[in-house]
Amino acid sequence: MTRATSRTVQPADTVKSDLLARSLERRATLAQNPEHTAYRLINREADGFPGLALDRFGPVLVANLYDGRPAPLDVLAAAQSWTGAEAVYVKERPAQASRLSAAQREKLAPPTPALGLARTEIDVHENGATYEIRPGAGLSVGLFLDMREVRAAVRARTQGARVLNCFAYTCAFGVAATLGGAAEAVNVDVSQSVLGWGQRNYARNGLETRREDFVFGDVFDWLVRFARRGRQFDFVIVDPPPYATTRHSRFSITRDLAGLIAKAAACVAPGGRLLVCANAAELSSAAFTQALREGLPERRHVVSQRWNEPELDFPRRPGTQPYLKVALLSL
Ligand SMILES: C[S@@+](CC[C@H](N)C(=O)[O-])C[C@H]1O[C@@H](n2cnc3c(N)ncnc32)[C@H](O)[C@@H]1O
Incomplete structure (x- = not known):
């Protein structure tokens, strides 16, 4: 996934647009490093997006939603377009995910993406190692x-x-x-x-x-x-x-x-x-x-x-x- 130059898809307001641009800039050294194709793009309040963590796993993005907030689809669509990602998956994370049943987890983490085309599995690279990621596999996709x-x-x-x-x-x-x-x-x-x-x-x-x-x-x-x-x-x-x-x-x-x-x-x-x-x-x-x-x-x-x-x-x-x-x- 390369950084797309076009920013035609924009979040609903300019504040979010600026925050998203700043979040991507902060990770520019990671984005430019082919050794690391998996890292966090948005880290909740610290990046100005309360309740949203957005992770890049090679060609897909995985959004984790905390605090019961709805998916900010405008921000996710912009992030997809600006990064050139093929798909965005959404996971709703309750406070104590490890206490949920398998059925409850599936409901919170649908196997199909909210945006783009489904990818069953992809490889990501980190520090010279390769890991298999399954973006639709549940709340956890294979690598922390x-x-x-x-x-x-x-x-x-x-x-x-x-x-x-x-x-x-x-x-x-x-x-x-x-x-x-x-x-x-x-x-x-x-x-x-x-x-x-x-x-x-x-x-x-x-x-x-x-x-x-x-x-x-x-x-x-x-x-x-x-x-x-x-x-x-x-x-x-x-x-x-x-x-x-x-x-x-x-x-x-x-x-x-x-x-x-x-x-x-x-x-x-x-x-x-x-x-x-x-x-x-x-x-x-x-x-x-x-x-x-x-x-x-x-x-x-x-x-x-x-x-x-x-x-x-x-x-x-x-x-x-x-x-x-x-x-x-x-x-
Ligand atoms: C937080 S993950 C571990 C992450 C892992 N160390 C990594 O770096 O990717 C927790 C794992 O612990 C396993 N687990 C939970 N309780 C366990 C137990 N009592 N014995 C063995 N495995 C357990 C789960 O199946 C799950 O795969």
């Missing part, structure tokens, strides 16, 4: 864009490492680690279909896999099982959803993060690393730091790096807290 810098860090720090990727989703961290030269990357998720998607992501990057690289099941069970068997990893990633209920476990990030960290740490080899991610506005930075401390009461650890959402395409309104908290710990 705010983790771009963290994926780059995983790739840069996993040469020769045995990696465990918990809550793997489409295995983006597993792919990044394998591209970074990991000795192995074991991806655990409770959904078979996302693990299948993950396998396709490996194939898209020309990476060979073994059956045991994809573990179907509950992370909480598997962490206990690995620890009991004495199976250790040099780099363990935990990136849980804010809430999750499976047949075997019930997780709430505000209540249970410290316990998850403790279980994960039991699988980290001496001198290894633990990457803890929390994508949840309801968990403050202080509570996140407290969970790190509580989860590792007896194990010496150093927080070697921290991340929040990337500043360039996920700007924050002044005075607001980051929703994404990530810490890399050396144990």
Whole structure:
């Protein structure tokens, strides 16, 4: 997708037009970089569009609507025209999407685009990796864009490492680690279909896999099982959803993060690393730091790096807290 020069399609008023132009200008360096074809174009209030997040995934745009606001079709049509995108998909995001049933999700995220022609799947590029995006697949389309810098860090720090990727989703961290030269990357998720998607992501990057690289099941069970068997990893990633209920476990990030960290740490080899991610506005930075401390009461650890959402395409309104908290710990 190239930036279209014509701006004949305009939002309804000049204020929105100026805000849209400013949002695209802010991301100009990303737009010009063929290494990154997926990034955020509009980040809600911080870009002057309350309730609207607009993401670019190669030739399609995906709009996420918060706060029950209707789709601003004039802005979306202008963004489509100015960026030269083929289609715009719309997802309505309620406050706690992870608590919805599959049927409720489908209603909020229709499989066909609001504007343009449908694309079942597309490839996007990020930092030399390729990922499969399914824009009509539901509320999540295959890649969490705010983790771009963290994926780059995983790739840069996993040469020769045995990696465990918990809550793997489409295995983006597993792919990044394998591209970074990991000795192995074991991806655990409770959904078979996302693990299948993950396998396709490996194939898209020309990476060979073994059956045991994809573990179907509950992370909480598997962490206990690995620890009991004495199976250790040099780099363990935990990136849980804010809430999750499976047949075997019930997780709430505000209540249970410290316990998850403790279980994960039991699988980290001496001198290894633990990457803890929390994508949840309801968990403050202080509570996140407290969970790190509580989860590792007896194990010496150093927080070697921290991340929040990337500043360039996920700007924050002044005075607001980051929703994404990530810490890399050396144990
Ligand atoms: C926020 S996504 C993880 C994103 C992923 N780390 C990435 O970078 O793309 C959450 C994933 O956790 C999985 N999940 C939720 N609860 C789980 C559990 N108890 N055990 C295993 N997987 C779980 C879901 O199926 C989903 O794929």
